[in-house]
Structure formats: structure tokens, C-alpha cells
Amino acid sequence: MNRRSRIASLMITLFGFACAAALVQAKDIPVDYTFCHAGTASVVTASKEFALTGVEFRGITRSNIEDKMLDNHTYHCVSVNRGGEQTANHGYCKFISPDGDGYFIEYSRVGTGEGTWKALAGGGRWKGLTGDVIWRVTTQGTPVSPGTYQACGVGKGKYRLPD
Known part of the structure; x- marks a missing residue:
């Protein structure tokens, strides 16, 4: 093998190791928590066939697993909900962990x-x-007052952080 071939082989090998190391170093975070929130809804239009509502809500998470990394995260969300015969919602949330750092999610249903x-x-x-x-x-x-709602739910999945 000539010098150029050895250098090319070495570079390819090092590149492969670097890629593998980057994949291995990513940290998987299991997500399994309960969330509860309260919010307000502003009706844009409402009929039996079609309804459109703007929603804003705030809440907190409780981890359901021993690793409490996702425990006590507070959140603030805004969404647009469609009602009537075909219901759907789509929105965005800002989550804040107890240390003050935050992240953003997009949700739909x-x-x-x-x-x-x-x-x-x-x-x-x-x-x-x-x-x-x-x-x-x-x-x-049942809403505690007109134009409000209160709900709880569960979320399960996986987050990933680079190392």
C-alpha cells in the first residue's frame, strides 16, 4: 500500500470512529410523566359543524420513573383547537426545568x-x-369558572441530548 492509500485509509477510519463516538455520546432520556395544567379558552367561532378556539394554559410535570430528570418542569403553552365534527389541536409549549433552563416543543392531536x-x-x-x-x-x-379548563394527562417517549 502506498503512502497516499494509507493516509486515505487512516482518514476514513478516523472519520468512522468520530461518527460512531458522536452517536454513542448522545444521551437518551426516557420520558414518562404525568402533567396537569389549567388554562383559558377564547372562542373564535362556534357552531355544531365547526368551532375554533384559541387556548393558553400553564402547568407542571411529575416524573413516573425513578430518574427524576423531568420532574417539576413547569410549562406554558398556546394552541389553536378545532371543534365540531372533526376535532384537532396544534400548539407550542415552553418548558422550564427546576434549574431554570428551558426547551420548546410542538404538539398536535x-x-x-x-x-x-x-x-x-x-x-x-x-x-x-x-x-x-x-x-x-x-x-x-368541570371548568372552575367560565372560559377555563383544567386537565391532566400522561406523556411517554424519548428525548435525546448530545453529549
């Missing part, structure tokens, strides 16, 4: 079953956060 949320960005310890969560509402109470 069609119908009344499970929805998804996707990690979009983060700062501080959450910089580079990616991942997906399946969520569902487990209980929703």
Missing part, C-alpha cells in the same frame, strides 16, 4: 385520542434536545 409532541430546541442543559413523545389526556374536570 387529531380527534380525542393520543397526540404527539416533538422537541424543537433548548437552551442551557437542554441545548440540542430532540425527541418525540406520545401523550393523552387522562382526566378533564
Whole structure:
């Protein structure tokens, strides 16, 4: 093997190790928590066939696993909900961990079953956060006052942080 071939082979090998190390160094974070929130709804239009509502809510998470990394995260969300014959909602949330660092997610749901949320960005310890969560509402109470709602649910999935 000539010198150029050895150098090329060495570079390819080192590149492969660097890629493998980057993959191994990413930290998987299991997501399994309960969330509860309260919010307000502003009706844009409402009929039997079609309804459109702007929603803003705030809440907190409780981890369901021993690793309490996602415990006591507070959040603030805004969304647009479609009602009537075909229900759906789509929104964005800012989460803040107890240390003050935060991250953002986008969520959506069609119908009344499970929805998804996707990690979009983060700062501080959450910089580079990616991942997906399946969520569902487990209980929703009678509104404590007109134009409000209170609900709890669960979210399960996986986040990933670069090391």
C-alpha cells in the first residue's frame, strides 16, 4: 500500500470512529410523566359543524420513573383547537426545568385520542434536545369558572441530548 492509500485509509477510519463516538455520546432520556395544567379558552367561532378556539394554559410535570430528570418542569403553552365534527389541536409549549433552563416543543392531536409532541430546541442543559413523545389526556374536570379548563394527562417517549 502506498503512502497516499494509507493516509486515505487512516482518514476514513478516523472519520468512522468520530461518527460512531458522536452517536454513542448522545444521551437518551426516557420520558414518562404525568402533567396537569389549567388554562383559558377564547372562542373564535362556534357552531355544531365547526368551532375554533384559541387556548393558553400553564402547568407542571411529575416524573413516573425513578430518574427524576423531568420532574417539576413547569410549562406554558398556546394552541389553536378545532371543534365540531372533526376535532384537532396544534400548539407550542415552553418548558422550564427546576434549574431554570428551558426547551420548546410542538404538539398536535387529531380527534380525542393520543397526540404527539416533538422537541424543537433548548437552551442551557437542554441545548440540542430532540425527541418525540406520545401523550393523552387522562382526566378533564368541570371548568372552575367560565372560559377555563383544567386537565391532566400522561406523556411517554424519548428525548435525546448530545453529549
